[in-house]
Amino acid sequence: MHVHQIYTNSHLRNFTYLLDDGEGSIYCVDPYTDTLVLNYLDQLNGKLKAVINTHEHGDHIGGNTGLKKATNCEIWAHENAEGKIDSIDRYLKGNELIKLGDTYQLKVLDTPGHTFAHLCLMLMKGYSPEAIFTGDTLFNAGVGNCHNGGNPEILFETIHHQFQNLSDEVLVYPGHDYLENNLRFTIDREPSNLTAAELLATENKQCDATFLITNMELERDINTFLRLDNEEIKNKLSSDELNKKQVFLKLRELRNKW
Numbered sequence: 093m094h095v096h097q098i099y100t101n102s103h104l105r106n107f108t109y110l111l112d113d114g115e116g117s118i119y120c121v122d123p124y125t126d127t128l129v130l131n132y133l134d135q136l137n138g139k140l141k142a143v144i145n146t147h148e149h150g151d152h153i154g155g156n157t158g159l160k161k162a163t164n165c166e167i168w169a170h171e172n173a174e175g176k177i178d179s180i181d182r183y184l185k186g187n188e189l190i191k192l193g194d195t196y197q198l199k200v201l202d203t204p205g206h207t208f209a210h211l212c213l214m215l216m217k218g219y220s221p222e223a224i225f226t227g228d229t230l231f232n233a234g235v236g237n238c239h240n241g242g243n244p245e246i247l248f249e250t251i252h253h254q255f256q257n258l259s260d261e262v263l264v265y266p267g268h269d270y271l272e273n274n275l276r277f278t279i280d281r282e283p284s285n286l287t288a289a290e291l292l293a294t295e296n297k298q299c300d301a302t303f304l305i306t307n308m309e310l311e312r313d314i315n316t317f318l319r320l321d322n323e324e325i326k327n328k329l330s331s332d333e334l335n336k337k338q339v340f341l342k343l344r345e346l347r348n349k350w
C-alpha cells in the first residue's frame with residue numbers, strides 16, 4: 093500500500109490523497125481538482141477505482157465529476173451526503189470495511205461535527221490501524237471548524253470518543269495543512285509546551301513543499317484539543333473548574349477568532 097499525499101497549492105492549503113494498493117487499484121480521497129489527480133495518475137500503474145469524499149464541502153469534491161468522466165471511477169461518500177454530493181455510487185456507513193487488495197482495508201468512521209455527512213477512513217493492515225484520513229475533523233495540532241453545517245458539541249464527542257485514544261503509531265493524514273498556525277495557537281494557550289515550540293522552529297526552516305506527517309503520539313503532545321486535562325490550558329481559560337467538553341468548546345471559540 094502506498095499513500096501519496098498531494099499538496100494542492102490551494103488558498104485553503106488542501107491535501108488530496110491517492111492510495112495505491114500495488115495490485116492495480118487506486119483510490120482517491122478528497123480530489124481538489126480533476127487535473128491534479130489525472131496528472132498524478134499518469135505516473136502510477138493502476139486504475140482509479142473510486143473517489144472517496146470525507147464530506148460535502150466544495151474543496152473536497154472539486155474533482156469528482158471530471159474524474160468520473162475521465163476514468164469511469166465510482167464516487168463514494170457518507171450516507172448523509174445524499175443530495176449534497178452529485179452522482180454518488182456507494183453510500184458509506186460507520187464501521188463499514190472496504191477491502192484494498194489482499195492485505196489492507198479501510199474502516200469507515202462516522203465522524204460528525206465539522207458537518208453531519210463527514211466520515212474518516214482508517215487504513216488497516218489486516219485489523220491493525222496504520223493511518224487515518226481525517227478530512228476536516230482532526231488536523232495536525234488542531235481540529236476542524238463548525239461554521240458550515242457543523243456543531244462544536246458534536247465535534248467534541250467525535251474527537252473524544254473516536255480520536256483521543258487511537259494508538260500512538262497511527263499516522264494522521266488531514267484534509268488541510270494548518271500545522272504552523274495551529275502550533276502558534278497551541279503555544280499561545282500553553283506557553284510551556286516545548287514540543288510545539290521546537291516543532292514550530294523546525295517548520296519555519298522547512299520549505300513549503302515538505303509536510304510533516306504526524307502520528308497520534310505526537311498529536312497528543314501538540315494538539316490543544318487533545319490536551320483538555322492540561323492544567324496550564326485550563327487555568328488560562330477560567331478560574332472555575334471546567335470539564336473536558338467546556339474546555340474544548342472554549343478552545344474552539346478562541347480558535348475561531350485566531
Ligand SMILES: [Zn+2]
Binds near residue numbers: 147149206228
Ligand atoms: Zn470542510
